[in-house]
Amino acid sequence: MLHLMLCLVAAVGLPGLLAATSLPVRAQSQLYAEARTESAFAFYVGGPTAPWEAKAKIFEQRYPGIKVSITGGFSNVLDKKIDEQLKDDKLEVDAAIFQTLQDFVRWKAQGHLLSYKPQGFDAIDASFKDPDGAFYGTMVIAMPYMVNTEHVSSADVPDSALDFLKPQFRGKAVTPYPADDDATLWLFHHVVRKYGWDWMDKYMLNKPNFIQGHLGQQRSVASGQNIVAIDSIFNITEPMKQEGKPVASHFSTVDATPIWPLTGAIFKKAPHPNAARLFMGWLLEPEQQAATGSWSVRGDVPPPAGYKPIFSYKVVNDYRDFLTNEAQLIDLRKRFEHYTGPVVNVGGVR
Structure with a gap:
């Protein structure tokens, strides 16, 4: 293990490795090593693709040796592709980040989702996560x-x-x-x-x-x-x-503004399960949550500059x-x- 940690420190630098994670260095080093043997991570995301491509580049720089593949589109189209892959037992993606929250509820009930509670899970508002860790929000979407x-x-x-x-x-x-x-x-x-x-x-x-x-x-x-x-x-x-x-x-002072969590989950049959854990946990780090341009699902991350905490507004959730x-x-x-x-x-x- 000591040899493994020294190799990782040499690869990414001790300051960068420490700054990259809120997990203990040893646990993070082990997860990264396991993810690196998989060498890839693939996910589907609903909504604009460009912001996620930018995130992927940052992740790849932080964790060399893991190539991120993104398929963007409309959630209510991509979910059907995943359903077909699951039906044929030919899953092509490790995770999904969608607007269609009903998909995650259904996939959990069908036994397709991996329960995973990364560092910071406890800080997520209860309304933005599954209590078993089968799925959780990656950011809060507000609709003013x-x-x-x-x-x-x-x-x-x-x-x-x-x-x-x-x-x-x-x-x-x-x-x-x-x-x-x-x-x-x-x-x-x-x-x-x-x-x-x-x-x-x-x-x-x-x-x-x-x-x-x-x-x-x-x-x-x-x-x-x-x-x-x-x-x-x-x-x-x-x-x-x-x-x-x-x-x-x-933000209306008369009508409640809708808010909802853009939600992600890892599939049990993910081709690259460790890379998926590494990426999904990375998304929850305070630094990444603060960089979404929106409110964090975590209660310990400040709101966007110039705005109040999301539950300070009149909202429906x-x-x-x-x-x-x-x-x-x-x-x-x-x-x-x-x-x-x-x-x-x-x-x-x-």
């Missing part, structure tokens, strides 16, 4: 309002769902198709529960636009093609803002319960598709 600051004055920033019915936003509001995007469906579900289906009728009369996925939605707000969004993804908006684009997020009510999901998808029609404005994740 988004505006184009060149077209919407500070006095006109929406502060409730009712504000999106104003004539000034006619033809200039955009969301993903609710029947296609479960997070958007969940948000609209809470809106109509509070304001009634009459709100949805009025919203449609205001000629909103629809697109597949949040990346295309938020790019359209940044460009001025649309000017407001009721269901943005905070950690897509903030990088745009930092790049100098005329966008801003607003019942996404997992919503997604595991299959009968309600089916009914709501059909009802909202009746309003919007099927997906025709196709989006992407790059």
Whole structure:
């Protein structure tokens, strides 16, 4: 073991190895050594791919000898690929990081997930993890309002769902198709529960636009093609803002802002189980949690600069319960598709 540790120190440097992990050096060294014999880690991720490619480069620099392969796309498409692989007993990925939390609940019940509680697991809020360690959040996704600051004055920033019915936003509001995007469906579900289906009728009369996925939605707000969004993804908006684009997020003081954990899990039949443990544990380190551009699932990591702790806002956090009510999901998808029609404005994740 001493020889192994000396080899690792020589490979990555003692200061870097110590800074890289909150695990004891010996345990981390052993896990890295085992992961390095596997030489690879592969995972599917839902949503924009570029941020994860950047993370993979950092991980590969910290842990030389492990090549990370990423397949990005829509969670509700990639999960079906995994289901087919599991059915055929030909699993190609080690882990999945998805929006579709119901998949993890189902995969756990079917016995497909590896229970793993990395360092920092105890610091994760109970609502963001499975108590057995079968799955847990990698970051908190918040869905505040988004505006184009060149077209919407500070006095006109929406502060409730009712504000999106104003004539000034006619033809200039955009969301993903609710029947296609479960997070958007969940948000609209809470809106109509509070304001009634009459709100949805009025919203449609205001000629909103629809697109597949949040990346295309938020790019359209940044460009001025649309000017407001009721269901943005905070950690897509903030990088745009930092790049100098005329966008801003607003947390309603009237309606609860939806929050949910972008969730990950390792499969029991993962081709590279030790590399998967190393990567998923690395994601939970405070340094990596602080670098997500969003709130951490850990209660001991500060919020993004300029923002309060996430539970200081008026939020709703019942996404997992919503997604595991299959009968309600089916009914709501059909009802909202009746309003919007099927997906025709196709989006992407790059």
